[in-house]
Amino acid sequence: MEEQVGELWHRLITRLADDRHLEAGVRLAQVQRPLNIYFRALGGDGGLQIEAADATACQARRNWLQRIAGLGRKVELAWRDQRSLRLPGEIAWFGEASLNRDLYYWLAALAVGDDGRHGGWFNANQTLSRKTLERFPGLRPRYERLVQAHLAQRPAPETLKHDEAQAELAVRAALERPGSMGLLPTAKRPPFPVPLWLHPDPPLTSDGLKSPEPDESGENEGAKQRNLEDVARRQAERVKEPEADRGLVTIRMENILTMGEFVNVDRGTEDEEDLDQAEAMARELDRISVSRGKKKASSRLRFDLDLPGAADDDLVLDEGQLLPEWDWRKQQLQPNHCRIISLLADKATPVPLPNHLKRTAKKLRNQFQALAPARIWYRGQADGEEVDIDAYLRFVTDKAAGRGTGSDGLYREMRSGARDLACLLLADLSLSTDSWINDHHRVIDVIRDSLFLFAESLAATGDRFAILGFSSRKRDPVRVHSLKGFGENYGAAIRGRIQVIKPGYYTRMGAAIRHATGLLNGQPAGRRLLLILTDGKPNDLDKYEGRYGIEDTRHAVQEARRTGLEPFCVTIDRKGNDYLPHLFGSGGYLVIGNPAELPKRLPMLYARLTA
DSSP states (O other): OHHHHHHHHHHHHHHHHOOOOGGGOEEHHHHHHHHHHHHHHTTOOTTOEEEEEOOEEOOSOOOHHHHHHTOSSEEOOBEEOSSEEEEESEEOSSSSHHHHHHHHHHHHHHHHTOOSOSOSHHHHHHHHHHHHHHHOGGGHHHHHHHHHHHHTTSOOGGGSOHHHHHHHHHHHHHHHSTTOOOSOOOOSSOOOOOTTSBOSSOOOOOTTOOOOOOOTTOTTTTOBOOOOTTSOOOEEEEOOOOOTTOOGGGSOGGGOOOTTSOOOSOOOGGGOOOHHHHHHHHHHOSEEEEOOOOSOOSBOSSOOOOOOOGGGOOEEOSSOEEEEEEETTTTEEEEEEEEEEEEEOTTOOOOOOOHHHHHHHHHHHHHHHTTSOOOEEEEEESSOSEEOHHHHHHHHHHHHTTOOOOOOOOEEEEEOOOOOEEEEEEEEOOGGGGSBSSSSOBHHHHHHHHHHHHHHHHHHHTOEEEEEEEEESSSSOEEEEEEEOTTSOOSHHHHHHHHTOOOOSBBOHHHHHHHHHHHHHTSOOSEEEEEEEESSOOBOSSSOSTHHHHHHHHHHHHHHHHTTOEEEEEEOOTTHHHHHHHHHOTTSEEEOSSGGGHHHHHHHHHHHHTO
């Protein structure tokens, strides 16, 4: 009975204290795609991605209902950092959905001009608002509607203490007339949050935070896994692993801190069976402390890193090739920064085409044979299948007329036509390809089938092509697996190499593209196509994460285009539309929503690109 009364009371007081308009709320996922286009169309940084902002602590004065219900301690505001534009996951400030949607677009426009060099929060947001309205005067009616709706929600100055009332009046004047106010009057408490402005003190992001080292013991295999798709990126810190079997008895009970504060004790990961509970805790924490443990975890919120053993690795063909890498912060190439090593699956045995692909492969071969030019007569040959009558008659006529002509080129020969085209397919073989797309297939399985059908199709056209796979573990080495070279004929041996591909390490895509560019530029073809097949963003264990990896890959793609290549990316990452336009341009990529369709769609995409 007490629990029922407590639950009813909690629902009642929460509903009364919550001043949000959830019925009119607009979620970021509903407007994220048009908002991406809008932000870039206004001149926003193409390398930034729009992501959900984390709720941060709010020290403003709360009313008595909020204090009783425990609400109002956190607020979601917008801010911009080096890797992303962070907007609230849901905006429900206003009672009209149109106003909530307008606020998303206003914040995106405001962030276009933010370079982090405007001074303090109060003056910076006034400057940004004024410049945004001057640059885009069409936004002024939208801004004025938002200001009037927000001013009606703000606390009345007469209900506040004198110092807080002065600060509130200054904020109101700054909203109505951006740039009209100087310093914000000092008050004991900060003013009520301003959702029309960027965050006064955004959390620091760790662009240089390294990904966790792989668990080489393999003891975490089989753990339950889940990705928090709708949760903003959390702040994190590295800590030492707690001492085993110490437990809470090693500290005094009166010193136990809150859930949000880290205590270096053994939590007993093997005893935690409830993945939903772990997910709920991750959503609540502002900062997550992580350490590398050796015990088996019964549940995880990310995938395990299971690396291949050295004994099963491919044969290293050379000592490596040094390549540069683009540092977007310094805006310069770092020479000899990455080392490429070429590998070959020397233990791969020749295999026939898998049975489940034979029917599709036959259909594709028939379709692709139509792309090959028909057999034509090559005339004026010194030797050939038969005499070229036209050439012989001209020779006899010229000789009778007394004109001296040579007797070369009197034959003709029937030959197959050839397209002046070369293609290199670069396949991502990183750890993420070990994830499952359904109950029967992993990503690596659909990539393998795609390579089989791609090779079968191109073999029917007679086009010169090569296939490489790549993965990396930091900048040395970047591993490039040779599956088929330009000078090799496609057959059972090539299929054997494709058959044994397996997930590798990480995705240093820029270095792989530069290596592939060098190989493809060595081909004597009038048209050279570079196809990149991947399942996610560029990433690696070191600083090659987030914006750094994105910008290096973009620079590598631009280098390839300047040499005359045609780079094109095919991805099964459903979030690819967020970052691929910045990397490859609006027409330089394709997102395949259903990974299972990749094997059939990849060859047909090649046919369309080379038609």
